[in-house]
Amino acid sequence: MMPPPEEAGSEPPRPTQALFLERQSYRRRRLVDVARLLPLLGVLLLLVPLLWQGKGEGLETPISTAITYVFAVWALLILGAGLFGIAARRWGGDKRADTEE
Amino acid sequence: MTSVNLLILVCIGYVALLFGVAFIADRMAARGRSTWLRSPLVYTLSLSIYCTAWTFYGAVGYAARSGLEFITIYLGPTLVMVGWWWGLRKLVRIGRSQRVTSIADLISSRYGKSTFLAICVTLLAVISITPYIALQLQSITLSFEIFFAADPGSGFSAGSSVFWVAAGLAVFAILFGTRNLDVNERHHGVVTAIALEAVVKLVALLAVGIFVVWGLSGGVSQTMARIDASEIGTWQVDAGRWTTITFLAAAAFVCLPRMFQVMVVENDDERHLRTAAWAFPTYLLLMSLFVVPIAAVGLEIMPEGSNPDLFVLTLPLSQGQDGLAMLAFLGGFSSATSMVIVAAMALSTMVSNHIVMPIWLSSRGGGASQSGDVRKVVLMSRRLTIGAIMALGYFYYHLSGGGAALAAIGLIAFAGIAQILPALVGGLFWRGATRTGALAGLVTGFVLWLYTMLLPGMGNIMSEEFLALGPFGISWLRPQALFGITGLDPMVHSVMWSMILNATVFSVASLLSFPSPLERLQGAQFVNVFDHSAGPRGWTGSVAQSEDLMIMSQRILGANEAQAFFQVEARKQGADGHLPEPTPAFLERLERELSGSVGAATAHAMIGQIVGGSSVSVEDLLAVADESAQMLEYSSQLEIKSSELSRTARQLREANDKLMQISHQKDAFLDQVSHELRTPMTSIRAFSEILRDTDGLKPSEKVRYATIINNEALRLTRLLDDLLDLSVLESGQVSLDMRSGILAEVLDHAVSSALSGEAAPLQVRRLPASENVALLSDLDRLAQVFINLISNAQKYCDAFDPVLQIDVHQRDGFLVIDFIDNGSGIAADTQALVFEKFARVSNDKAGGAGLGLAVCREIMHRLGGDVRYLEGQAGGAFRVTLPSRQSSHQPSRQTTAAK
Known part of the structure; x- marks a missing residue:
């Protein structure tokens, strides 16, 4: 009797990405989403002062308000980036989080 | 008042300190004891060369003129750093994996290692950065002038001081920027010195700020009140300028050669980015924290007509704070020197790799394999280039007269260098971006920038009439109102048109043109850098001579390094000797090593000369495609054959089963036949014996027995007839x-x-x-x-x-x-x-x-x-x-x- 023939020409199995991730990886990806959204948030918040242009005497915004606002937004962005940096350090050894786009 | 001599002494002492730090850092790096040199902190501080004298002194002047608008210069980089996961991470990864040496190298490498593109980017960079260097020289000179003005007996000459400053900076850059031709193009000494300077300028500005807020104004709330009461006390910002300058600063932060140098080329570890992502914005925040207070208080205290650009210096001086003024001076000095040194280094790398080396190589004919140390040529060309760039800056300063025209040069330089952005971003994120597109976009942006910003900004080149009426009276070609659109701020106008048309031409030309195979390979490498780690299979080394490669590499990498590299490669291939086989993988790694020293395009060209130019061609790719098609066909044939075989096997199995069954039948039939034959034979024998042996049988009995014998005989005959019938039928002899x-x-x-x-x-x-x-x-x-x-x-x-x-x-x-x-x-x-x-x-x-x-x-x-x-x-x-x-x-x- 002949041995059953090999399945010639069939494609080698490809490593497919799992549809659902572990809780940890899922959190990680959402964190990356935050990191991506952070600059957009910054742009939006920094555009807000442009709406403040008061016309005429007494209606103008004092510059101290603007300074406080801009520096507050700035500090917020730094805080966000810092927290993300700390979180990113915790998964430092993990290659997968690094390679995902 | 501080005497000029003391000032000069402090200056020289400070420079000596920088030399010392750079020297020690280089030493430590060479001995491999430089862990803290590679810390994220040093990386972050080195990024601070973004803050030049223009931002150190100029920010206050800017704030005094336009209020809070100055802050956009810092907000742009903040946004880029905060969004590092999107852009910088990829840029740094590519820079490290492709051994990129400069922004021009990156662009050229992405678009098929094109030398011409590299030359264009280099020229653009030199043209936009030279005035910027002149600006630094001016700021140092101005700060000198302040002190000299207070000490009339010193015989100060602005011209000669500028000259000596330029010469000193050139020497520093040459000494530490071109000491070694490192494979990774990293300069620990310079980077460490810059980190130190970063600390000095931050401390200086903070000190002046603290003095102004708590020393002069008496606290935060009083300062705020003073600011609100000053000329710049209301929030009035041009929305167009606000957004445009933020964008420009962000673009320049990535594209400026000096920023690219410290951010990508000098990067030791990609993970430093995540620290720098919050630490550098913090640095920028601190740098700008006291700018508005200094400006407001300066406007209030200083006499009418004093230069607000120098408030940082003049304010402490006017209050008799000589020590603080000296610190502020050192801060400004640091800002200017660090920028000039790194910019000169980065530009010299670009010029020597992309302009001098290709010319030198082609002028020597088959040069790459001839004798002579290429390293010396490279280093010498870099030194000369640094000198030339400083000289250019010096002459530019002289030509422009060092006047107010220089003040606006910072933004002009930003706008010029930002023209690289479409090609850079397109190259990183879009595989369809082509060399033609990048070139066309770059040239379009450059020409528009030149026409609408640089030339009108230089004052005496374009006449008032020309600006108002346009060339030959064609009004829609007016440099500051293109296509007849007026009313825009000239800076916004220029940036808008140049960037829009640059990006449009880049995209359209990319869509219409077709990239070369090498370009497409590089494109895939860059865009999907997180998926690929291997380089393109660029070389087929069948004709390459290992010895020639060795000779060439020794001249670029240095004899020891090259020998070590070749030995490692030979061992990897399992050979005993010192020369590895010129496999494509080896050639690719060698090219990358070399590109760390001379740039991707030059390294490609040098290996190309030895290997015989057998780089990837369309034919090679077609051959590969053909081969794989043949393989596919062969495997499908195999598949058909194997299914045929399995079908035959199945048929054989069936036939075998049937045969076995038939054989069993035959056995069973033989039993049957012998039984069938025996039964009648037995009765025939028995009855015939009775007839023979028994006497006195009745006639009726005899008849009965004879009938039985006859019947049985008939039965036998019938059986035999059937058998005969069948055999006749089967043999076909039937009638x-x-x-x-x-x-x-x-x-x-x-x-x-x-x-x-x-x-x-x-x-x-x-x-x-x-x-x-x-x-x-x-x-x-x-x-x-x-x-x-x-x-x-x-x-x-x-x-x-x-x-x-x-x-x-x-x-x-x-x-x-x-x-x-x-x-x-x-x-x-x-x-x-x-x-x-x-x-x-x-x-x-x-x-x-x-x-x-x-x-x-x-x-x-x-x-x-x-x-x-x-x-x-x-x-x-x-x-x-x-x-x-x-x-x-x-x-x-x-x-x-x-x-």
């Missing part, structure tokens, strides 16, 4: 008696013969109308078949009230006669066997010898028809097919031939 007749008559005859003498004949149902068919056949043989089938039904039908249905119909030129009984039929596994010789359906109803159906089938084959078991009927069913009259002459001829 057929072809006659015309009617089917109904044959059936009548068959039914009556089969059922005659039966005690309980089964009921036969027929349709006489359908049986009235004319036949041309051997009617006796046909009747024999029918008789066999009917008597089989009689014998084996196990129904309580057995009925045989005989159906006749015509189909496809054949006459079909079905014999269907109402018994339980034949089991599926034995259906295939019933027509075999000696087969019997069941052993419990022993009748004939099991030859009947076999004979029937042979007869029907002879008659040109067939008999087979009909599945799926209510009971046992047989179908006899017979050629109709029209075509029935054929078998007769056949049999005649067989006679």
Whole structure:
């Protein structure tokens, strides 16, 4: 009797990405989403002062308000980036989080 | 008042300190004891060369003129750093994996290692950065001037001080920027010195700020009140300028050669980015924290007409704070020197790699493999370039007269360098970006920037009339109102048009052109840098000579480094010697090593010269594609063959099973035959012995015994006849008696013969109308078949009230006669066997010898028809097919031939 023939020409199995991730990886990806959204948030918040242009005497915004606002937004962005940096350090050894786009 | 001599002494001391730090850092790096040199902190601080003298002094002046608008210069980089996961991470990864040496190298490498593109980017960078360097020289000179003005006896000359400053910076840059030709193009000494300078300028600005807020104004709230009360006390910002400058600063932060140098090239570890992502914005925040207070207080305190650009310096001086003023001076000095040193280094790398080296290589003909140390040439060209760039900056300063025209040069430089952005971003994120597109976009942006920003900004080149009416009076070509759109701020106008048209031309030209294979490979490498780590298979090293490569590499990498590299490679290939085989993988790694020293395009060209230019060509790619197509075809052929084989194997298995079954049948039949033969023989022998040996038998007894003997003999004869019949039929030596007749008559005859003498004949149902068919056949043989089938039904039908249905119909030129009984039929596994010789359906109803159906089938084959078991009927069913009259002459001829 002949041995059953090999399945010639069939494609080698490809490593497919799992549809659902572990809780940890899922959190990680959402964190990356935050990191991506952070600059957009910054742009939006920094555009807000442009709406403040008061016309005429007494209606103008004092510059101290603007300074406080801009520096507050700035500090917020730094805080966000810092927290993300700390979180990113915790998964430092993990290659997968690094390679995902 | 501080004496000028002390100032000069402090300056020289400070520079000596920087030299010392750079020297020690280089030493430590060389000994491998430089862990803290590679810390994220040093990386972050080195990024601070973004803050030049323009931002150190100029930010206050800017704030004094336009309020909070200055802050956009810092907000742009903050946004880029905060969004590092999107852009910088990729940029740094590519820079490290491709051994990129400069922004021009990156662009050229991305677009197929194009030398021409690299030259264009280099020229653009030199043209936009030279005025910027002049600006730094000016700021140092101005700060000197402040001190000299207070000390009239010193014999100060602005011109000579600028010269000495430029010369000193050039020496520093040459000493530490071109000491070694590192494979990774990293300069630990310079970077460390810059980090120190970063600390100095931050401390200086913070000190002045703290003095102004708490020393002069008495606290935060009073300062805020003072600011609100000052000239810049209301929030008035041009929305266009606000957004445009933020964008420009962000773009320049990535594209400026010096920023690229510290951010990508000098990067030791990609993970530093995540620290720098928050630390650098914090640095920028601190740098700008006290700018507005200093400006507001300066405007209030300082006399009318004093230069707000120098408030940082003049404010402490006016309050008698000489020490603080000295610190502020050092801060400004640091800002200017660090920028100039790194910018000169970065530009010199670009110029020497992309302009000098290609020219030198081509001027030497087949140069790469000739003797001579290329390293010396590279280093010398870099040194000369640094000198040339500083000289350019110096002359630019002189030509522009060092006046107010320089003040605006910072933004002009930003706008110029930002023209690289579309090609850079497109190259990183869009695989469809091509060399043609990058070139076209770059040139478009550059020309527009030149026409709408640089030339009008230089004051005396374009006349008022030209600006107001446009060239030759064509109003829609006015440099500051292109296409007739007026009312825009000139800076916004220029940036908007140049960036929009640059990006548009880049995209359209990319879409319309077709990239070369190398470009496409590099494109895939860059865009999907997180998926690929290997480089493109660029070289086919069949003709490359390892020795030539060795000679060339020694001259670029240095003898020891090159030998070590080659040895490692040889060991990787499993060879004992020092020279590895020129495999594509080895050549690719070698090219990357070399590109760390001389740039991607030059390294590519040098290896190309030795390997014989056998880089990837379309033909190679086609050959590869062809090969894989052949492989595919071969494998599909294999697949077909293997399925054929498996089919054959299955058939063989079936045949084998059948053979085994038949063999078993034969054995069983031999038993049967011997039994069949023995039974009559036994009775014949017994009765013949009785007749022979027994005396006094009655005549009636003799007759009875003789009849038994006769019957048994007849039975034997019948059996033998059947066997003979079958063998005759099978051997084809049968004679057929072809006659015309009617089917109904044959059936009548068959039914009556089969059922005659039966005690309980089964009921036969027929349709006489359908049986009235004319036949041309051997009617006796046909009747024999029918008789066999009917008597089989009689014998084996196990129904309580057995009925045989005989159906006749015509189909496809054949006459079909079905014999269907109402018994339980034949089991599926034995259906295939019933027509075999000696087969019997069941052993419990022993009748004939099991030859009947076999004979029937042979007869029907002879008659040109067939008999087979009909599945799926209510009971046992047989179908006899017979050629109709029209075509029935054929078998007769056949049999005649067989006679």
